[in-house]
Amino acid sequence: MQQHPASARSKLTITIGALAFGAMTALWGTAQAAPATGSLTVAFGAESTTLDPVRISAGVDHYFVGQIFEMLVRRNASLQDENWLAESWKLETGKDGKPVLDVRLRKGVKFHNGDPLTAEDMEFSWQRQRDPKGSFFSHYVSSVERFEIVDAHRFKLHFKEPDAQFLVGNLQLWAMPKKYIQKVGEEEFARKPVGTGPWKFVSRTVKDELKLEAFDDYWNKNKRPGVKTLTIKVIPEDLTRVAAFKTGKVDWIDNVPPSMIEEFRKMPGVKTATLVSGNNLFLNFNTQMPKSPFNDVRVRQAAAHAIDVDAIIKRVLFGQGERYAQVGKGSNGYDPALKPYAYDPKRARELLKQAGYPNGFDTPCYNLTTPREPGVKEVGEAMYAYLSSVGIRCQVRNLEYGAWISLGKRGRSGPPEMDGVLSWMWSQGLPGDPGLAWSGHLHSYQPGGWGTYSYTNDAEVDALIEKQRQTMDPAARTELLKQIARLKHERVLGGLPTYRPLVTFAWREDKVHYVPWPIRDYWRAFQEVSLKQAQ
């Protein structure tokens, strides 16, 4: 089965693109042939809580785990999916009519302890990941019924039901070393992780730093880091992180504060890269309480017209946000025809009047205060002020992260606790796939993993979301996603999307060569990095 059917024209474009990319790769490869030298110190605002790939939870965990571990497929710097630990893979239909994924592993891949990567390691990784006692991600591989080892570098995954999410999630499996984990045990593995990635673990001091070293035997000689040691410092305070950069203690920083980006862009010898974050911020409306005004689609549309998101991006976020309608640009299911609701307070008041609220109404509005992304608290307050100005009078209730996420996760019995509007965020990756997010936010709540955070109940949309999950043909699935996006937009279901935050990195251009790479969901991989002068 062909993965990405393309027209002749797009094939040509892809070929030219591939040639250009190949040429760049070859040039880069030449630069990278030399052994890694020198050291680089970088600063992050947050740190991962674990380095065990099956126990990661926070977004920041990905940044760190992705330096050490790899998956079968990944996105490259040009945002194209590239076979990574998988040399090739194809989707077949088994004798029983169920899907089978036939994967050929790349030969010559080694773990940091020197063990070669084989199909046995992948089987072990699958088993480790599917065990809910130790893994937080058993549901990601629950559709795989059986793992068949064909030979040392080939295996087949037998599905009990079609699972499109498996394909768009980089074939889900992280490569973990069977022999090493069996020898040292789970706890030691989490303390001293061993993967196949470009960086091998050296040491970690919680709340202080993570030290990594370039892996000499890394299989991808063209994409090997040119720096020998990488120290990731954890500096949570924005201004201190900036001071660390300005005083030369670090040569690369994550998350330049939005108010200082212009200053950084003007700094001599400093280069910045601004990228769209995988996160997106939206407002969730409870449409499940019998008397909730938000049950009426006109009230939800009124809310959509009431907020001047562009002004908020400009004034509150210093321009560091990208407006979007449903699915972000570059993501699966992106539809350029869908435009965000225009700011039109007059229309908002009219819609409220038509819905039977000529004088508006009071509602609780829950706001996240923990700075998960820059300015979320202030953005929430601004949005609620806009809602109030047309008559959706917000009684703002600020919540820290723990209380916020508990409130957002609806009860499994009885009505949800959230009884008004809730500012919310969900990562869709970059370029993302909304399938997983919609399963949790848009599909109505059902035991078994659907609608964990949903305040919506729309049978037509539910059926479409279930169908896209079962559709493993990429083109057909994309059409389904577009269809869902349109309905979601028109009916303002599963939350009102507003913007995706922009993240800015800065590094010393005269000293560091760095190309941002997306690892799984985030742009923090140090895959293409080297020093311009020997340290």
Added chain:
Amino acid sequence: MSIAKRLLHGLVSILGASVIIFLISRLSGDPLALLLPADAPPDVIEQTRQHLGLDQPLVAQYLKFLGHALTGDFGNSYRWQEPALGLILDRLPATVELALAALAFSIAMAVPFGVLSAVHRGSWFDRFAKVFAMVGQAMPNFWVGLLLILFFAVQLNWLPAFGRESWSSLVLPAIALGWYPVAAQTRIVRSAMLDVLDSDYIRMGRAMGLPERVLVWKYALRNAAIPLVTILGVYFAAMLGGAFVVEVIFAWPGVGRTVVEAVFARDFPVVQAGVMLTSVLFVLSNLLVDLSYSLIDPRIRHG
């Protein structure tokens, strides 16, 4: 009060703290919502709840915690998957170092300020000391910290902006944390000195022709120091508590930051280990202060 009785009181306080922190942390929310990925299905949530022992009744959880805590086992951190006590103990020296340095800074400022202000009451120095101390009290320590970084690290490049690598890393955080109590401590020393300087034995010493320097710094200060020493234990505890903000500003790898982040993450074992250990430190520091009276004033003896 005897030392044994004080120790007993301390133990009761620590036990009380353990009950309070155990209950309050569990009232504040479910750690699983934060620990697991957003789309985790119910069976994963239940398995994890059982694995962490959070499916047990509260009383059973508390007794288990207390039993293990007595043997030094506070359980594994939910997030870090490492022993909670180890996480705290590894970071405790950094916080104690910072708190002691901050306390040393505050005393080094407050004692001369207090003494000289008392001796030269109403002089320009008295007024300067008052303003200096008030500025420290008026500005929140995170603000002081940021100003210190901007001036001494970014502009002058004299001292590091973050981390804990050498003695020089300690200077700015210690000032940021220790400036605040200077005002109160100066006032205590000043008023105690005024009382003492007015007492008969100082007048007697003066009449005997003892130099003023000896009178002030040797005889008067020793008596005037008792009120300050009395509250040093409290100040030390305040420094430990206040260290969190400064630790975040200066990326100081201390226990305050670890515990507060654990509170936000509902990482109960780490919160419990952190609070228990801080309680022990607090009780011990108060005990030490009590004992130190007798060193300063031999007339105070413990039975």
